[in-house]
Amino acid sequence: MKNYGNVQSKKLRRPLLKDVAERARVSVGLASRVLRNTGSFSEASRSRVLNAAEELSYTPDAVARSLKQRRTKAFGVLISTIMSHFFAPVVRAIEDVASKSGYAVTLCNTDYDPDKEQSYLSALYERGVDGVIVCASPGNDAYLKKIARAGIPVVLVFRKVPGLDAPRITTDNADSARRAVSHLIELGHRRIATITGIRGVQSSAERLAGYRQALLEAGIALRDELVVDGLYDEEASFEGTRRLLDLEDRPTALLTCAETMTIGALYAVKEAGLTVPADISIVGYGDPSWAALLTPPLTVVRHPHYQMGLLAAQTLIGLVEGRGGDDKTTKQEIVLKSSLIVRESCRSPGGVAGSAENAG
Amino acid sequence: MKNYGNVQSKKLRRPLLKDVAERARVSVGLASRVLRNTGSFSEASRSRVLNAAEELSYTPDAVARSLKQRRTKAFGVLISTIMSHFFAPVVRAIEDVASKSGYAVTLCNTDYDPDKEQSYLSALYERGVDGVIVCASPGNDAYLKKIARAGIPVVLVFRKVPGLDAPRITTDNADSARRAVSHLIELGHRRIATITGIRGVQSSAERLAGYRQALLEAGIALRDELVVDGLYDEEASFEGTRRLLDLEDRPTALLTCAETMTIGALYAVKEAGLTVPADISIVGYGDPSWAALLTPPLTVVRHPHYQMGLLAAQTLIGLVEGRGGDDKTTKQEIVLKSSLIVRESCRSPGGVAGSAENAG
DNA sequence: TTGTAAGCGTTATCAT
DNA sequence: ATGATAACGCTTACAA
Numbered sequence: 001m002k003n004y005g006n007v008q009s010k011k012l013r014r015p016l017l018k019d020v021a022e023r024a025r026v027s028v029g030l031a032s033r034v035l036r037n038t039g040s041f042s043e044a045s046r047s048r049v050l051n052a053a054e055e056l057s058y059t060p061d062a063v064a065r066s067l068k069q070r071r072t073k074a075f076g077v078l079i080s081t082i083m084s085h086f087f088a089p090v091v092r093a094i095e096d097v098a099s100k101s102g103y104a105v106t107l108c109n110t111d112y113d114p115d116k117e118q119s120y121l122s123a124l125y126e127r128g129v130d131g132v133i134v135c136a137s138p139g140n141d142a143y144l145k146k147i148a149r150a151g152i153p154v155v156l157v158f159r160k161v162p163g164l165d166a167p168r169i170t171t172d173n174a175d176s177a178r179r180a181v182s183h184l185i186e187l188g189h190r191r192i193a194t195i196t197g198i199r200g201v202q203s204s205a206e207r208l209a210g211y212r213q214a215l216l217e218a219g220i221a222l223r224d225e226l227v228v229d230g231l232y233d234e235e236a237s238f239e240g241t242r243r244l245l246d247l248e249d250r251p252t253a254l255l256t257c258a259e260t261m262t263i264g265a266l267y268a269v270k271e272a273g274l275t276v277p278a279d280i281s282i283v284g285y286g287d288p289s290w291a292a293l294l295t296p297p298l299t300v301v302r303h304p305h306y307q308m309g310l311l312a313a314q315t316l317i318g319l320v321e322g323r324g325g326d327d328k329t330t331k332q333e334i335v336l337k338s339s340l341i342v343r344e345s346c347r348s349p350g351g352v353a354g355s356a357e358n359a360g
Numbered sequence: 361m362k363n364y365g366n367v368q369s370k371k372l373r374r375p376l377l378k379d380v381a382e383r384a385r386v387s388v389g390l391a392s393r394v395l396r397n398t399g400s401f402s403e404a405s406r407s408r409v410l411n412a413a414e415e416l417s418y419t420p421d422a423v424a425r426s427l428k429q430r431r432t433k434a435f436g437v438l439i440s441t442i443m444s445h446f447f448a449p450v451v452r453a454i455e456d457v458a459s460k461s462g463y464a465v466t467l468c469n470t471d472y473d474p475d476k477e478q479s480y481l482s483a484l485y486e487r488g489v490d491g492v493i494v495c496a497s498p499g500n501d502a503y504l505k506k507i508a509r510a511g512i513p514v515v516l517v518f519r520k521v522p523g524l525d526a527p528r529i530t531t532d533n534a535d536s537a538r539r540a541v542s543h544l545i546e547l548g549h550r551r552i553a554t555i556t557g558i559r560g561v562q563s564s565a566e567r568l569a570g571y572r573q574a575l576l577e578a579g580i581a582l583r584d585e586l587v588v589d590g591l592y593d594e595e596a597s598f599e600g601t602r603r604l605l606d607l608e609d610r611p612t613a614l615l616t617c618a619e620t621m622t623i624g625a626l627y628a629v630k631e632a633g634l635t636v637p638a639d640i641s642i643v644g645y646g647d648p649s650w651a652a653l654l655t656p657p658l659t660v661v662r663h664p665h666y667q668m669g670l671l672a673a674q675t676l677i678g679l680v681e682g683r684g685g686d687d688k689t690t691k692q693e694i695v696l697k698s699s700l701i702v703r704e705s706c707r708s709p710g711g712v713a714g715s716a717e718n719a720g
Numbered sequence: 721t722t723g724t725a726a727g728c729g730t731t732a733t734c735a736t
Numbered sequence: 737a738t739g740a741t742a743a744c745g746c747t748t749a750c751a752a
Binding site for chain 1: 467
Binding site: 016018032036038060061063065067 | 744
């Protein structure tokens with residue numbers, strides 16, 4: 001049997017349930033039940049339907065199913081940008097968990113822009129996603145609440161939304177910053193600067209609060225000129241650090257609150273011809289694999305980002321699938337612990353080394 | 361007017377087009393036309409419908425629309441993992457372009473696993489995505505062709521699929537490796553090793569080919585023991601580099617074909633107590649912002665990943681929306697140029713410095 | 721056990 | 737310019 005041009009190029013229609021049913025000589029209802037393994041049917045029908053589906057290589061149409069079932073098996077995930085080492089592991093974990101349970105993940109990069117956040121949220125709403133995970137953002141509380149009130153489960157990561165009764169996964173941000181600064185204080189530092197992220201972002205605000213708390217506990221006065229807005233941006237952090245280093249009474253230690261900002265700060269130090277930790281001690285955030293390759297290896301605060309995404313996704317699935325009215329899932333707040341990885345980028349302002357625990 | 365508990369907490373049904381129509385006292389068809397600004401209607405109806413929609417804060421249901429229109433305004437993107445610096449910018453660019461045109465992006469992490477790739481592809485197919493972008497993977501050609509034959513536009517990034525007539529965005533992989541190795545040869549190196557990714561992955565294979573070509577052009581014999589499988593993995597690369605350094609006749613230079621592998625290699629060098637570039641010269645791939653922070657600043661090959669994602673998404677949108685039968689879009693292959701960023705991690709095996717162009 | 725038919729919320733055709 | 741009405745492909749009562 002030959003295939004002539006016309007025949008071969010004819011686009012063949014995707015097989016429908018109707019086709020499967022016809023081929024198996026049963027009704028569509030029965031075919032559907034067999035394929036979904038629900039309701040009742042005879043063994044004979046079962047095998048005929050299964051065979052027919054196999055032969056036609058039938059695939060159900062998820063759109064039609066979603067319309068009927070009123071759920072899409074899809075989540076939306078909002079982050080500032082997937083290029084950030086801060087969010088990539090969170091998203092990866094979410095996608096891992098989601099896909100294992102048959103959910104698709106729609107990625108939304110908001111760049112910390114409330115307008116973008118809102119437009120993504122409304123797009124997700126229109127698309128009927130079954131749930132949304134919102135990560136650290138200074139976004140629009142009102143819109144988020146609207147989504148939640150419309151019945152779409154929301155899980156918050158890092159972010160807190162007053163008046164929104166949604167589970168939240170976060171870390172001991174304030175405490176981690178407090179411990180980092182205390183570490184510096186114990187080494188003898190008094191003039192400790194910090195590069196903060198975006199003020200409106202929860203995690204950033206918390207870290208700044210922890211920084212302040214540590215100073216207050218040690219009876220060290222807070223000085224505004226030692227707090228610089230780094231905006232989670234390498235360039236801004238570079239400039240900010242420059243200004244710090246130009247200060248008459250230069251800080252002897254620096255806490256940078258995100259990986260990009262650590263890089264910016266290190267460039268500024270390098271440009272100024274200064275040395276870490278001889279001239280200035282540095283604690284960074286995030287624990288990229290290159291941190292221990294630097295000279296000197298960097299002391300950092302490490303947060304369990306993958307774990308956060310894991311929990312966020314699991315929580316969301318619980319909310320979507322189970323216990324809808326269960327307060328336990330709705331009201332929970334999970335706070336994960338961070339760790340301070342002491343390497344060699346900090347020492348006493350006098351000159352005594354801080355520690356030597358290395359990770360090479 | 362008071363809101364009593366029951367009334368307030370009653371979950372209100374999402375407003376439908378029918379509700380808008382009723383409120384505007386027109387038919388649903390007319391309401392639909394007004395909202396989509398298609399077909400004909402009077403100015404009077406127009407404003408009534410618009411007002412009604414506004415008052416009810418009506419949002420169309422994308423699922424129902426998709427079912428009717430047979431398109432979802434969604435793309436699927438397959439990459440090995442979003443945690444890779446290789447893919448993050450590609451995905452970011454794709455999402456940027458897609459969202460601007462109203463497309464949602466579903467993220468799929470395949471880990472270079474053909475089974476995962478296939479199951480994601482079939483999930484995307486079921487969901488009826490309007491197009492798919494597949495990045496560097498050693499996946500299942502047969503399944504990809506099936507998807508394409510089913511009429512779903514596919515754009516390839518890095519990957520080539522023989523017999524699949526899909527546009528492809530790639531870089532001058534082979535040539536970039538060739539130039540990097542030539543650079544080392546010019547410095548006087550003869551024993552040049554390379555850490556390669558996963559053999560089945562197009563970009564990896566091409567880079568390896570470029571490495572070989574450079575050696576052949578220089579009349580240097582290829583030696584199997586100088587080619588190590590790094591599997592895009594830091595650990596594997598660490599072990600592989602260790603073996604290279606243990607070789608009786610140790611290589612004097614090393615080309616690592618991905619960022620993770622560069623890191624693994626650098627740790628091995630550090631662990632062996634050797635120095636770059638005094639004991640061994642290194643050229644890495646990717647240009648992370650920390651590369652110039654290392655001591656010495658790293659010489660690398662930089663590929664325009666964001667740009668690749670941009671073009672991939674634009675190409676896909678063209679395919680989906682426009683010129684469906686246009687051969688120009690279907691058959692194109694775009695090859696982007698890479699650049700060799702010379703810093704200070706390479707010098708002559710004797711001891712003369714290679715270059716001093718720094719990016720601090 | 722099986723089939724029929726009524727939705728799910730739109731869009732689009734076709735009379736009026 | 738407008739309004740019925742039939743799809744879109746599937747699920748799910750309900751009737752047989």
